[in-house]
Each structure stands twice: as structure tokens, then as C-alpha cells.
Amino acid sequence: xxxxxxxxxxxxxxxxxxxxxxxxxxxxxxxxxxxxxxxxxxxxxxxxxxxxxxxxxxxxxxxxxxxxxxxxxxxxxxxxxxxxxxxxxxxxxxxxxxxxxxxxxxxxxx
Amino acid sequence: xxxxxxxxxxxxxxxxxxxxxxxxxxxxxxxxxxxxxxxxxxxxxxxxxxxxxxxxxxxxxxxxxxxxxxxxxxxxxxxxxxxxxxxxxxxxxxxxxxxxxxxxxxxxxx
DNA sequence: TGCGGTTATGTCAAATCAGACATAAGATCC
DNA sequence: GGATCTTATGTCTGATTTGACATAACCGCA
Numbered sequence: 001x002x003x004x005x006x007x008x009x010x011x012x013x014x015x016x017x018x019x020x021x022x023x024x025x026x027x028x029x030x031x032x033x034x035x036x037x038x039x040x041x042x043x044x045x046x047x048x049x050x051x052x053x054x055x056x057x058x059x060x061x062x063x064x065x066x067x068x069x070x071x072x073x074x075x076x077x078x079x080x081x082x083x084x085x086x087x088x089x090x091x092x093x094x095x096x097x098x099x100x101x102x103x104x105x106x107x108x109x110x
Numbered sequence: 111x112x113x114x115x116x117x118x119x120x121x122x123x124x125x126x127x128x129x130x131x132x133x134x135x136x137x138x139x140x141x142x143x144x145x146x147x148x149x150x151x152x153x154x155x156x157x158x159x160x161x162x163x164x165x166x167x168x169x170x171x172x173x174x175x176x177x178x179x180x181x182x183x184x185x186x187x188x189x190x191x192x193x194x195x196x197x198x199x200x201x202x203x204x205x206x207x208x209x210x211x212x213x214x215x216x217x218x219x220x
Numbered sequence: 221t222g223c224g225g226t227t228a229t230g231t232c233a234a235a236t237c238a239g240a241c242a243t244a245a246g247a248t249c250c
Numbered sequence: 251g252g253a254t255c256t257t258a259t260g261t262c263t264g265a266t267t268t269g270a271c272a273t274a275a276c277c278g279c280a
Contacts, residue, residue: 028198035194035204054257064239069258077237079267081190084145088138094145095212102208164227174269179228189237189267 035101039083040074042100046090047072061089145211149193150184152210156200157182171199 047057047068054068061068063086071078071086087097157167157178164178171178173196181188181196197207 028195031198031204032195035207053255055255058239062239064241065257066241066259067239069256073258075259079189079191079237080194082238084190085138085142088141094141094214097145098208098210098212100208101211102205104204163225165225168269172269174271175227176229176271177269183228185229187267192268 036078036080036083037074038100038103039080039087039097040072042092042096043083043087043090044072046087046092046096050091052090057086057090061086146188146190146193147184148210148213149190149197149207150182152202152206153193153197153200154182156197156202156206160201162200167196167200171196 047054052060054065054072058065058068063082067078067082068086071083084097087100157164162170164175164182168175168178173192177188177192178196181193194207197210
């Protein structure tokens with residue numbers, strides 16, 4: 001992972017372990033965060049496409065507007081569970097969610 | 111969702127809301143559980159393919175053998191977060207995880 | 221049979237995450 | 251300017267999730 005990507009992720013509010021750890025296990029750590037970011041993007045796209053407000057989606061989901069906002073802001077306190085439940089509530093198919101996770105489209109230019 | 115699928119999911123230890131709820135939001139609820147089951151299957155496959163024991167995977171993941179066992183048993187106390195982190199630790203690619211989520215292969219005959 | 225290695229199940233304190241609320245900030249209208 | 255709609259941010263308390271531990275069960279194999 002290059003510095004640009006690291007900076008981008010840290011800017012999004014993520015904290016990494018020590019620099020040593022950063023070179024160790026963190027291929028996985030980075031991939032995990034990228035998955036989250038991908039789903040974050042997909043969620044906003046899906047919600048807007050469906051013409052839903054955050055409040056409406058929150059109601060469907062049994063959650064609150066603030067939590068939806070945090071989801072779309074990649075807030076670290078939002079779990080993958082919540083993201084995926086939100087996507088389903090927003091009308092995303094399993095295929096769409098799978099594609100978002102698999103996609104590398106949010107990768108910055110190498 | 112037919113009774114067979116419901117039964118299958120409930121047998122795996124999942125609890126549903128009331129019957130009324132069951133007919134309401136639960137397309138999503140069911141999809142969510144199916145995603146979990148798909149990842150569960152993918153995890154076991156991936157771990158075995160990589161020749162890892164549950165203990166080894168747990169160490170890589172910074173978790174415990176019992177938790178890995180629960181993941182593979184579709185225990186309701188295991189979150190999607192943990193499943194996906196486990197898959198990454200087991201060497202699964204984002205593409206593989208995405209494919210597992212999108213896949214309908216665990217769907218029973220209609 | 222007993223013995224390693226592996227996996228399954230039950231429980232619990234500590235950590236994390238959730239929904240809710242307040243409130244601020246933007247946008248768009250009049 | 252204000253009014254309204256939407257989204258963003260901060261924080262609190264309760265609920266869920268987690269790693270850890272104990273222990274049981276399973277599976278070859280000698």
C-alpha cells in the first residue's frame with residue numbers, strides 16, 4: 001500500500017497500529033477497510049438511486065438518520081454488519097453487494 | 111421464502127421475529143442470513159484449502175479457536191465483520207468474498 | 221484401549237457497536 | 251432575511267460482540 005492510500009484511509013478517520021504492524025498483518029487490515037469503503041460508496045449510490053433520504057432509509061432499517069450519515073461517512077463505529085443490512089434495506093441485491101466488495105474501483109492510481 | 115428454507119435457517123440456530131414481521135421486512139432479514147451462511151461455507155472451504163487448522167487461523171486473526179469454530183458453525187453470535195476478517199486472514203481475496211456473497215449456490219431447491 | 225491433534229459447545233467479563241437525541245451545517249426555496 | 255428539508259457531528263446509555271477459558275466430542279493411529 002502506498003503512502004497516498006494510507007493517507008487517504010487515515011484521513012477517513014481510520015487508525016492503524018504501529019508502523020511495524022503496518023507492514024505485517026495489515027494487508028488484511030487494509031483490505032478490510034477497503035471493503036468498508038467500497039460498501040460505503042455503494043450504499044450512498046444505492047440510496048440515492050432509490051430516491052431515499054437518510055431518514056427514510058433509517059426507518060426501513062430500524063435505525064436513525066445519524067447512523068445512516070455515519071455509514072456514508074465511513075465512520076469507524078459502523079460495522080460491516082450494519083453496512084450490509086443497510087444496503088439490503090436500500091434495495092441492493094446480494095449480487096450488487098458482492099460486486100461492490102470485489103471491486104477495486106476505489107483504488108487510487110498506483 | 112418457503113417453509114423449507116425457513117426451517118433450514120432456524121435449524122442453524124437463527125431466530126426470527128414474530129410471524130407478522132416474518133412477512134414484512136424479512137426479505138432483507140433472510141438475505142442477510144443467507145449472506146452469513148454463504149460466508150460461513152466460504153470460510154471453511156478457504157481454510158481447508160489453505161491447509162490451516164482452526165487454531166492457526168485464530169492466531170493469524172488474533173482470535174481464538176472456539177470463535178473460529180463458531181464462525182464455521184454459523185453461530186448467531188458471530189458477526190459479518192468477524193467472518194470477513196477471518197476470510198481475509200485465511201487468504202481469501204476480495205473477489206472471492208464478493209463472489210461468495212453474490213452466490214445463490216446455497217439456495218435450496220424451490 | 222489410550223493418546224495426540226483437531227473441532228465443538230458453553231460461559232463470562234471487557235470491549236465494541238447500536239439507536240437515540242441534540243444540534244450544527246448545507247441547500248434550496250420564498 | 252427566514253423557513254424547510256436534508257445531511258453531518260458529537261455524545262450518551264444500553265445492547266451486542268469478542269476473545270478467552272474450560273471442557274467435551276470426534277478422529278485416526280499405535
